[in-house]
Every structure is written in structure tokens, then in C-alpha cells.
Amino acid sequence: MEMESEIKNEGVFYRNWGWFKALSGKLGTKIVDFTRKIKKLGRDDPRRIIHSLKFGLALTLVSLIYYFEPLYKGFGNSAMWAILTVIVVFEFSVGATLGRGLNRGLATLVAGALGFGAHYLASLAGEKGEPILLGLFVFLLAGVVTFVRFFPRLKARYDYGLLIFMLTFCLVSISGYREDEILEMAHQRVSTILIGSSTSVFICLFVFPVWAGDDLHNLVASNVEKLGSFLEGFGVEYFKISGDSKESNNTFMDDYKSVLNSKQSEECLANFARWEPCHGQFRFRHPWKQYLKIGSLTRQCAYRIEPLNGYFNSEIQIPAEFRSKIQEACTNMSLESGKALKELASAIKAMTPPSSVTPHIVKSKDAANNLISLLRSGFCKEIDLLEVIPAVTVASLLVDAVSCTEKIAESINELASLAHFQNVEPMVEAEKPKLLHQETIPPCCGVNEPHHVITIDQLSPKLP
Amino acid sequence: MEMESEIKNEGVFYRNWGWFKALSGKLGTKIVDFTRKIKKLGRDDPRRIIHSLKFGLALTLVSLIYYFEPLYKGFGNSAMWAILTVIVVFEFSVGATLGRGLNRGLATLVAGALGFGAHYLASLAGEKGEPILLGLFVFLLAGVVTFVRFFPRLKARYDYGLLIFMLTFCLVSISGYREDEILEMAHQRVSTILIGSSTSVFICLFVFPVWAGDDLHNLVASNVEKLGSFLEGFGVEYFKISGDSKESNNTFMDDYKSVLNSKQSEECLANFARWEPCHGQFRFRHPWKQYLKIGSLTRQCAYRIEPLNGYFNSEIQIPAEFRSKIQEACTNMSLESGKALKELASAIKAMTPPSSVTPHIVKSKDAANNLISLLRSGFCKEIDLLEVIPAVTVASLLVDAVSCTEKIAESINELASLAHFQNVEPMVEAEKPKLLHQETIPPCCGVNEPHHVITIDQLSPKLP
Numbered sequence: 001m002e003m004e005s006e007i008k009n010e011g012v013f014y015r016n017w018g019w020f021k022a023l024s025g026k027l028g029t030k031i032v033d034f035t036r037k038i039k040k041l042g043r044d045d046p047r048r049i050i051h052s053l054k055f056g057l058a059l060t061l062v063s064l065i066y067y068f069e070p071l072y073k074g075f076g077n078s079a080m081w082a083i084l085t086v087i088v089v090f091e092f093s094v095g096a097t098l099g100r101g102l103n104r105g106l107a108t109l110v111a112g113a114l115g116f117g118a119h120y121l122a123s124l125a126g127e128k129g130e131p132i133l134l135g136l137f138v139f140l141l142a143g144v145v146t147f148v149r150f151f152p153r154l155k156a157r158y159d160y161g162l163l164i165f166m167l168t169f170c171l172v173s174i175s176g177y178r179e180d181e182i183l184e185m186a187h188q189r190v191s192t193i194l195i196g197s198s199t200s201v202f203i204c205l206f207v208f209p210v211w212a213g214d215d216l217h218n219l220v221a222s223n224v225e226k227l228g229s230f231l232e233g234f235g236v237e238y239f240k241i242s243g244d245s246k247e248s249n250n251t252f253m254d255d256y257k258s259v260l261n262s263k264q265s266e267e268c269l270a271n272f273a274r275w276e277p278c279h280g281q282f283r284f285r286h287p288w289k290q291y292l293k294i295g296s297l298t299r300q301c302a303y304r305i306e307p308l309n310g311y312f313n314s315e316i317q318i319p320a321e322f323r324s325k326i327q328e329a330c331t332n333m334s335l336e337s338g339k340a341l342k343e344l345a346s347a348i349k350a351m352t353p354p355s356s357v358t359p360h361i362v363k364s365k366d367a368a369n370n371l372i373s374l375l376r377s378g379f380c381k382e383i384d385l386l387e388v389i390p391a392v393t394v395a396s397l398l399v400d401a402v403s404c405t406e407k408i409a410e411s412i413n414e415l416a417s418l419a420h421f422q423n424v425e426p427m428v429e430a431e432k433p434k435l436l437h438q439e440t441i442p443p444c445c446g447v448n449e450p451h452h453v454i455t456i457d458q459l460s461p462k463l464p
Numbered sequence: 465m466e467m468e469s470e471i472k473n474e475g476v477f478y479r480n481w482g483w484f485k486a487l488s489g490k491l492g493t494k495i496v497d498f499t500r501k502i503k504k505l506g507r508d509d510p511r512r513i514i515h516s517l518k519f520g521l522a523l524t525l526v527s528l529i530y531y532f533e534p535l536y537k538g539f540g541n542s543a544m545w546a547i548l549t550v551i552v553v554f555e556f557s558v559g560a561t562l563g564r565g566l567n568r569g570l571a572t573l574v575a576g577a578l579g580f581g582a583h584y585l586a587s588l589a590g591e592k593g594e595p596i597l598l599g600l601f602v603f604l605l606a607g608v609v610t611f612v613r614f615f616p617r618l619k620a621r622y623d624y625g626l627l628i629f630m631l632t633f634c635l636v637s638i639s640g641y642r643e644d645e646i647l648e649m650a651h652q653r654v655s656t657i658l659i660g661s662s663t664s665v666f667i668c669l670f671v672f673p674v675w676a677g678d679d680l681h682n683l684v685a686s687n688v689e690k691l692g693s694f695l696e697g698f699g700v701e702y703f704k705i706s707g708d709s710k711e712s713n714n715t716f717m718d719d720y721k722s723v724l725n726s727k728q729s730e731e732c733l734a735n736f737a738r739w740e741p742c743h744g745q746f747r748f749r750h751p752w753k754q755y756l757k758i759g760s761l762t763r764q765c766a767y768r769i770e771p772l773n774g775y776f777n778s779e780i781q782i783p784a785e786f787r788s789k790i791q792e793a794c795t796n797m798s799l800e801s802g803k804a805l806k807e808l809a810s811a812i813k814a815m816t817p818p819s820s821v822t823p824h825i826v827k828s829k830d831a832a833n834n835l836i837s838l839l840r841s842g843f844c845k846e847i848d849l850l851e852v853i854p855a856v857t858v859a860s861l862l863v864d865a866v867s868c869t870e871k872i873a874e875s876i877n878e879l880a881s882l883a884h885f886q887n888v889e890p891m892v893e894a895e896k897p898k899l900l901h902q903e904t905i906p907p908c909c910g911v912n913e914p915h916h917v918i919t920i921d922q923l924s925p926k927l928p
Contacts, residue, residue, distance in 0.1 A: 041614055048614050056607035059634060060599050066638045067595040077541065080635055087631045131531040135524050143520035150505055150512050167551045170523060171544055174530045260767070264728045303724070306767040307864060375850040385849070385856070386839040393860040396853050400771060 047092075050208050055090055058203045062086050062196055078188035085196025088160075090204065094279075095212035095272030097204040101197040102275070103161030108193060111165040112186055115172030119182065122173070134174050142166055156271050212272035213282050219269065220291045221348040223262055223298050224408060226255045228341030230305055231401060235334025238312055238394060239327045253309065259302040266295040281351050287418040294411045301404035308397050311390055318391045319384070326395060329374060332367035333398045336360045337405040344412050353416045357409055364402045371395060511556075514672050519554055522667045526550050526660055542652035549660025552624075554668065558743075559676035559736030561668040565661040566739070567625030572657055575629040576650055579636030583646065586637070598638050606630055620735050676736035677746050683733065684755045685812040687726055687762050688872060690719045692805030694769055695865060699798025702776055702858060703791045717773065723766040730759045745815050751882040758875045765868035772861050775854055782855045783848070790859060793838060796831035797862045800824045801869040808876050817880045821873055828866045835859060 042049050065071045065079045072079060089104060091097045122133040145166050149155055154162070175182060204210075230253055237253075270288045278284045340360035347354035415421075506513050529535045529543045536543060553568060555561045586597040609630050613619055618626070639646060668674075694717055701717075734752045742748045804824035811818035879885075 037615070038611075041611075048611060052607040052611040055610040056603040056605075059606045059630075060603045063599065063602055063634060063638045067599075080639075083634050083638075084631060087627060087634070135527065135531075138527055139520040139524045142523045143516040146519040147502075147505075147512060147516040151501070163551060166523075167548060170527060170547050170551070174527045174547075175544075260763075261725070261727045263725045299724075300770075303767050303770040306764075307771060307861065310864065372850060375853070376848075384840075385852075386836060388849075389839070389856055389860050392849070392853055393857045396857040397771065400774065 047208070047210050051092055051210065054203050054207050057207070058086050058090055058199050059083065061203075062199050065192075065195070075188055075192055078185070078192045081189050081192040082196040082199075085193050086200050089197055090200040093210045093212035093215065093269075093272050093276075094204050095269075095274070095276040097200055098277075099157070099272060099275040100160050101201050103158060104164050104193065105197055107161040107164040108168050108190065111168035112172050112190070115169040116182060116186075118169070118173040119175070137173060138170055141169055156267070157274075209279070211276060211279055211282075212269045213276050213286065213288065214280070216266065216269035216273050216288065216291050217282075217348065219262070219266060220294050220298070221345045223259045223295065223302075224341050224348065224412075225345035226259055227298060227301050227305060228338045228343075228345060230256045230309075230338070231334050231341060231405075232338030234308060234312060234338070235331035235398070238334075239318075239323060239331055253312065256302055256305055256309075259298055260306065262295060263299065266292060283419075287415060290411065290415040290418055294408065294415060297404065297408045297411055301401060301408060304397055304400045304404055308394060308401070311394050311397075319387050322388050322391060325374060326371060326391065329367050329371035330395050330398055333364050333371070333395075333402055336364035336367060337398075337402050340364060340405050340409065344409055347416070347421075348412060351419070351421050353421045354409065354412055361406055361409055364405065368399050368402050371399070511672070511674050515556055515674065518667050518671050521671070522550050522554055522663050523547065525667075526663050529656075529659070539652055539656055542649070542656045545653050545656040546660040546663075549657050550664050553661055554664040557674045557676035557679065557733075557736050557740075558668050559733075559738070559740040561664055563621070563736060563739040564624050565665050567622060568628050568657065569661055571625040571628040572632050572654065575632035576636050576654070579633040580646060580650075582633070582637040583639070601637060602634055605633055620731070621738075673743070675740060675743055675746075676733045677740050677750065677752065678744070680730065680733035680737050680752065680755050681746075681812065683726070683730060684758050684762070685809045687723045687759065688805050688812065688876075689809035690723055691762060691765050691769060692802045692807075692809060694720045694773075694802070695798050695805060695869075696802030698769075698772060698776060698802070699795035699862070702798075703782075703787060703795055717776065720766055720769055720773075723762055724770065726759060727763065730756060747883075751879060754875070754879045754882055758872065758879060761868065761872045761875055765865060765872060768861055768864045768868055772858060772865070775858050775861075783851050786852050786855060789838060790835060790855065793831045793835035794855075794859050794862055797828050797835070797859075797866055800828035800831060801862075801866045804828060804869050804873065808873055811880070811885075812876060815883070815885050817885050818873065818876055825870055825873055828869065832863050832866050835863070 062082045065075060065082055075082075085104065089097060089100045091100060118134065118137045122130045122137070125133050145162050149159055149162050172182060172186070175185075233253060270292055273286070273288045276282075278286075337360070340357050343357045343360060344354050347357065526546045526549075529539060529546055539546075549568065553561060553564045555564060582598065582601045586594045586601070589597050609626050613623060613626050636646060636650070639649075697717060734756055737750070737752045740746075742750075801824070804821050807821045807824060808818050811821065
């Protein structure tokens with residue numbers, strides 16, 4: 001009996017031990033997973049760690065008001081507004097912080113004055129009329145400001161200010177204080193808000209500042225670079241004979257996907273960048289809007305690349321004969337426009353005029369012309385249309401990509417001249433050599449009917 | 465002299481009058497422009513006007529605390545927290561308001577308790593140690609919470625809560641009050657915050673509620689519908705003979721462009737929708753995630769349509785002979801997949817299983833098969849590849865669109881079964897008739913080499 005119960009006990013112990021081991025193992029992997037995520041978050045952008053430390057510093061500095069007896073006695077309960085201000089104003093980038101700080105400061109001042117006026121007006125209406133009048137004021141102002149917040153342009157830049165405007169107006173106008181008390185309170189609050197705002201702005205601006213303008217500049221450049229990397233690799237990989245290890249090192253081929261959804265972050269950064277003072281190579285009125293234009297053209301190009309990527313993973317074989325004929329032209333189109341985009345990206349990064357891009361664009365257009373000449377040479381008569389459809393579609397989309405690249409180059413050139421990048425050369429002329437662009441090429445096996453005449457521009461679809 | 469000066473005066477008068485007229489004219493047009501914008505904003509979504517009125521109502525209700533003497537005496541200075549809460553918690557949709565309200569409430573409670581603990585702990589360290597310890601606590605907590613806010617998933621759902629958490633912790637822990645004073649103040653604040661939150665939630669929930677879930681549901685449906693409208697119109701318009709007025713009524717052709725950048729708003733609405741209770745036809749655990757999947761597939765389809773749209777505006781002529789051959793198949797592909805998408809959209813809207821879609825998908829795939837048969841019939845030998853490249857590319861992209869449509873239909877079917885739409889029929893089987901999908905079609909003019917065998921699936925690129 002004893003032995004039996006001992007065995008039983010041992011069994012229970014082992015079962016529990018197993019359960020405990022499984023649980024602790026699960027918990028362990030979860031913790032390991034979480035720490036890995038934290039590490040990744042920090043490694044991806046070390047500025048996040050610095051920002052967290054800066055935020056802690058700002059908050060600790062402002063909370064000193066509470067510890068210094070004379071300061072605290074001066075501000076009293078209003079000291080909390082300094083803490084509140086730091087928490088809502090301190091943002092990741094200088095532009096965002098400045099924008100919020102200015103919004104908060106201006107809105108507080110204007111709404112405070114307006115609220116004071118409303119309070120005075122209502123007090124004239126007697127004891128019974130006062131709450132009715134004040135209620136009406138609050139209702140009207142809240143309604144109108146809330147509606148105004150729906151305007152997309154106002155929402156993007158002044159949303160926070162409008163919120164603070166409503167808040168301050170309500171607090172000042174309906175407070176039960178006498179006018180002289182309001183003035184005293186207003187003085188305290190404005191001082192503490194100023195302390196909070198200036199601490200935030202000071203630390204954000206002078207301790208490892210993060211510039212939204214820099215981020216926008218780098219984001220746009222890296223997006224152009226991603227498309228360049230794709231195109232540079234695509235042509236060679238797609239027209240490889242399938243025996244060659246296609247899966248070798250094309251993980252970078254998916255990088256461009258982030259470009260597809262970059263609109264919102266670009267617009268957000270551009271809004272922040274407008275608040276920023278001149279810094280580094282960026283002057284006061286840096287043409288931030290032009291970055292949005294480049295970003296939009298980059299996305300246009302990415303939309304062309306998305307179907308191309310689909311064909312890249314397709315298993316269908318291009319007939320060897322057809323491939324060998326168009327391979328060189330297509331590979332060159334892809335390679336050269338990829339190189340052009342990469343050059344453009346590094347020109348943006350270095351803030352130099354993209355003069356070294358012209359040869360690549362010319363070569364990519366040459367390649368497109370070569371493809372057209374090849375197709376009209378008549379060899380197409382021997383091939384089977386059905387089999388070459390994917391290859392033809394790829395070639396056609398590549399021609400699109402070439403014209404997209406040209407448009408991106410034009411817009412970056414515009415940026416270079418607007419932002420006074422050094423040594424801007426008139427590249428636009430060089431980009432459009434008449435021979436390549438305006439010559440009409442007669443169709444390969446047709447008669448010279450005027451409506452049959454084809455150019456690169458016609459072959460590629462119109463971009464908006 | 466007098467006459468001269470009179471003429472001069474008249475001249476000055478007329479000049480000033482002209483300047484005044486020009487200025488007032490400019491001002492007038494600006495005002496007219498502005499009122500037109502306001503009207504448009506209200507007409508586009510009348511719920512905006514209602515929301516503004518609701519917001520005014522909530523704020524006026526909460527400000528009653530100030531007018532009722534007994535209430536105001538009870539809360540004192542803390543009454544302002546009710547107003548502050550309404551201003552930051554009241555949002556457009558129920559989900560957003562509930563999310564913010566819950567975030568605020570929970571964060572305040574937890575951070576209040578933690579702050580109280582920190583305050584007590586620090587007070588044990590003596591007069592000199594207290595501020596140092598408290599400063600350390602604030603620095604550490606602010607740093608850690610700020611870093612945690614960078615996690616994308618936490619930022620999407622709990623960002624506001626984390627902000628309030630920091631704020632409350634700081635205010636409670638470093639306040640110079642004694643413990644019993646803190647408890648009294650905490651009681652007042654929690655009550656006023658509860659009043660503000662519950663007023664906001666009550667009005668948002670019961671006065672013309674705006675549901676984020678409804679908005680997401682309608683957005684996804686209308687996006688699918690926009691693609692449908694484009695495809696329905698595209699085939700017919702593209703293969704029209706150019707004499708026929710191409711520009712007639714194709715303004716709807718650009719509607720799909722809003723789909724390209726819909727990712728962020730869909731994700732935002734899905735996050736809000738998760739906070740919402742069951743309402744209308746939406747149960748408690750409605751599969752909101754599935755909408756994001758449908759949205760992502762819809763964007764994939766839109767990326768295919770974007771290059772198609774480019775070809776639509778192209779001026780190049782398709783050779784009449786080639787057009788007449790492929791016109792029917794291509795038009796049918798486009799028309800039927802467009803119809804299928806529109807049916808799918810109306811099925812989502814009506815929350816019924818999309819059973820009427822199957823015939824359209826079968827027809828669109830039939831058309832794709834017809835195109836393949838046509839191309840292998842050998843007529844392609846007589847045409848000039850260069851001239852037909854745009855048409856071939858269009859056909860190829862249309863085949864892509866057909867397979868995209870099928871994928872969208874599958875995901876909407878999944879939604880229908882997950883969300884228990886009424887009478888879900890097993891459509892997936894019907895969608896993939898073996899004859900259409902798995903039959904391998906020998907190439908048109910080649911030998912039966914195994915690697916030359918082509919199917920629709922192979923012809924269209926792989927979608928992720």
C-alpha cells in the first residue's frame with residue numbers, strides 16, 4: 001500500500017513537474033520573444049531609445065517645480081499644467097513638437113482672451129441670464145470648431161490647436177471666478193504652460209534633435225532607391241535560364257512593397273517639416289511640397305512594378321528563341337532605369353544635382369528603342385503569341401517603368417533647382433534627345449499608314 | 465484749375481473705387497468659395513453636422529456642473545476635468561469614443577494606484593531622499609512608457625491610455641499633498657472624469673450613433689464596387705473604335721484611385737470597430753480582421769488596374785483585324801469580372817452570401833479560356849507583334865484582374881461564413897470547375913513539350 005501511494009505521489013509530482021516545466025517553457029519563450037521585439041525596435045531606430053530618455057528628462061525637469069518650495073508656492077495648483085503640457089507637446093520630431101507647442105500657445109492665448117470676453121458679456125446679463133448665455137456661447141463655439149476640424153487641411157496642421165482652443169474657452173468662460181481671479185489664474189496657467197512648452201522645445205531642439213524634414217528627405221530617397229534596386233535586379237533575374245538558381249539572393253525584391261503605402265507617412269512628415277527652422281542643409285523655405293510630388297511619382301512607378309513582381313514569380317517558361325532575342329534589350333531597360341533611380345536616390349541623399357543620371361536614362365531609352373527595332377525586324381512572325389504573352393507584358397511594363405523613371409528624374413531635377421542643390425545643370429534638355437523621343441518609327445511589317453506609326457511614348461501608357 | 469483738380473479728384477476716386485471693387489470682388493469670391501467648401505463638407509457627409517451639434521450638447525451638459533451650486537461645491541476645482549474629458553474623449557464614431565473612454569478610465573485608475581504607491585514609498589525615504597526617489601520613478605516610468613508607445617500594435621489601440629497613464633502617475637506621485645488629501649482629490653477627479661466619460665459615451669451611443677464598424681463595412685464594399693465599375697466599363701470603352709466618342713461618360717473611371725491609398729483608413733476603422741458592442745446586423749465578435757484581408761486583396765486588384773488605366777488613355781490604335789478577333793473575349797473578361805465585383809459589393813452591403821457571383825466568375829474565366837483558344841488558333845501568325853503589344857498587355861492584365869476577382873470572391877465568401885451571413889452556400893467548389901481550372905491547354909502552334917503547356921493560372925502572375 002505504502003509503495004503504491006508513493007508511486008502515485010511520484011506520478012502526481014512528475015505530472016505537475018511536467019506541467020510546470022511546460023508552462024515555464026512557454027512563459028520563457030514569450031519573454032524571450034518580447035525581449036527580442038524590444039531589441040529589434042531599438043536596433044531599427046536607436047533614436048527611439050534616445051527619445052524615451054529625452055522625454056523622461058523633460059518630465060523630470062518640469063516636475064522640479066513641485067520640489068522647489070518658492071516655485072511651487074508661486075504656481076500652486078497650476079503647476080500641473082506644466083506636466084500636462086510636456087506630456088502632450090513633446091513629440092518625436094522637432095517639427096511635431098514645435099507645431100504642437102505653437103498650436104497650444106496660440107490657441108490658449110486667443111481662446112483665453114475670447115473666453116474672458118464671453119465671461120464679461122454674460123455677467124452683464126444678470127444672474128439668471130448668465131448661465132443661459134454662457135451655455136449658448138459654449139454650444140455655438142464647440143459646434144463650429146468641431147465642424148471646422150473636418151476640413152482636411154486644417155485637421156492636418158491645426159487640429160491640436162483647435163482642441164486646445166475649445167478647452168481653454170470653456171474653462172475660462174464658464175469658470176465661476178470673478179474677473180480678477182480669472183486674470184490671476186490665467187497668469188499662472190500661461191506661465192506654467194510656457195515653462196512646459198519651452199522645456200519640451202528646448203530639449204527636443206538641442207538634445208540629439210530628430211528632424212522630420214531629414215526623415216522625409218531620407219524616406220523619399222530610400223523609396224526611390226528601393227524601386228531602383230528592384231529594377232536593377234529584375235531584368236537579370238527574370239530573363240535568367242530557369243536552371244540558374246533563381247532563388248539565390250532576391251530577398252531585396254520585396255523591399256519596394258513599402259513604397260505602395262507610403263503616402264500618409266510622407267504627408268505627415270511634410271506637415272511637421274513645415275514647422276521646422278532651417279537646419280543642416282535645409283533652408284527656411286525648403287520646398288517640402290516637391291517631396292510629395294516625387295513621392296507620388298514614385299508610387300506611380302511602384303504600381304507598375306507590382307504586376308512585374310507577379311510575373312517574376314511565375315513558373316511559365318519563355319521560349320528560348322524569343323528570350324534570347326529580347327533578353328538584352330529588356331535586361332538593359334530594367335538595369336539602366338534601376339541604375340538611374342539609384343543614382344537619383346544618392347543624389348537626393350547627397351543633395352547634389354543628379355547630373356550623372358542622364359547617361360543611364362539615355363541608355364534605358366536606347367534599350368527601349370532597340371526593343372522596338374527588334375520587334376519590327378520581323379522575327380516575331382515565327383513565334384507563338386500565346387507563349388510569349390508574359391514576356392511581352394513584362395517588356396511593356398518595363399517600358400512604362402522607363403518612362404516613370406524619366407518623370408521621377410524630372411521632378412528630382414526640379415527639387416534640385418528649387419532647393420538650390422549645388423551646380424544644377426540643365427539636364428531636362430539632355431534627357432529628351434530628339435532622336436530618341438520624337439522620331440516616329442514605322443511599324444515592323446506594315447505599310448506607312450499614318451495612324452500605325454509607333455513611338456516609345458505611345459507604346460507606354462499615359463501617366464497622370 | 466478747379467476743373468483740373470476736380471478731374472484729378474474724380475480720377476483718384478475712380479481709381480480707389482476700382483481698387484475697392486477689385487478687393488471686395490476678391491474677398492467676395494473667397495467668401496463664396498469658403499461657403500461652398502463648407503456646404504460641400506456638410507453635404508458629403510451630413511453626419512458631420514450632427515456630430516458637431518452632439519459635441520456642443522455634450523460640452524454644454526457637462527458645463528452645467530459649474531452652474532449648479534451644490535455640484536460645483538462638491539467638486540470644486542476638479543470640475544474642469546469633466547470638461548477636459550469630454551473634449552478629448554468625444555470622437556466621431558462610437559468605437560473611437562468608447563476606446564478613448566475605456567483607455568482614459570483604466571489608465572487613470574491603474575496609474576493613480578501606482579502613483580499613490582510611489583508617493584508612499586518615496587515618503588519613507590525621508591525629506592532629502594523623497595524628491596530624488598520620486599524624480600527617479602518619474603524618469604524611469606516616462607522613459608519606459610514612451611518606448612513602449614513605439615510598438616505599432618500598442619500604439620494603434622492603447623496610445624491614448626499610455627499617455628494618460630504617464631500623466632496621472634506624475635500628477636499623483638509628485639503632488640505635494642499628504643496622503644489623505646490625495647485620496648480626497650483622487651475621489652473628486654475620478655468622479656468628474658467618470659461624469660465626462662459617461663456623458664460622452666452616452667450621447668455618442670444614443671444620439672444618432674456613428675458606428676466605425678458600419679463605416680468599415682461600407683468602405684470595403686464601396687471599394688470593391690469601384691473596381692467593379694471600372695472593369696465593367698473598361699473593356700467596352702477600350703475596344704471601342706476610336707471614332708465612337710471615347711470621352712463620353714467615363715468620369716467614373718477614376719473612382720478606383722481612392723482604393724490605392726485606403727490601407728490606413730481601413731486599419732484605423734478596424735481598430736475602432738473592435739471596441740464597439742453588437743449593433744444592427746453586427747454581432748459582438750464580428751470578424752473585422754477579414755475586412756482587412758478583403759481590403760488588401762482589393763488593393764492588389766487596384767494595382768493591376770492602375771496600369772490598365774494608363775493604356776485606356778493611350779492614343780495608339782489597335783490593328784482592326786486583331787481587335788475584332790480578341791475584342792469579344794477581352795470585353796467579356798472585363799465585363800464579367802466587373803459584374804462579379806459589383807455583385808460581391810452588393811452582397812457585402814446586403815450581408816447576404818454572394819451566391820449570384822458564381823456565374824459571372826465562371827463566364828469571366830470562360831472568356832479567358834476563349835482568349836487562350838483564340839491565340840492558339842494560329843491567327844496570331846499574321847499579325848505584327850509590335851503593333852499589338854499594348855492590346856496584348858491589356859489582355860494579360862485583364863487575365864490578372866480575373867484571378868484577382870476570384871481571390872476577392874473567395875475572401876468575401878470566407879467573410880460570409882465567418883459572420884454567418886444568411887444561407888451560405890458552398891460556392892468555392894463551384895468557382896473552380898475542374899474543366900476550366902486544371903485542364904492544361906497545349907500551346908497553339910508548338911509541339912507537346914511538357915514545359916510549354918499553359919494554363920490560365922500560369923499565364924497570370926502569382927499573387928501574394
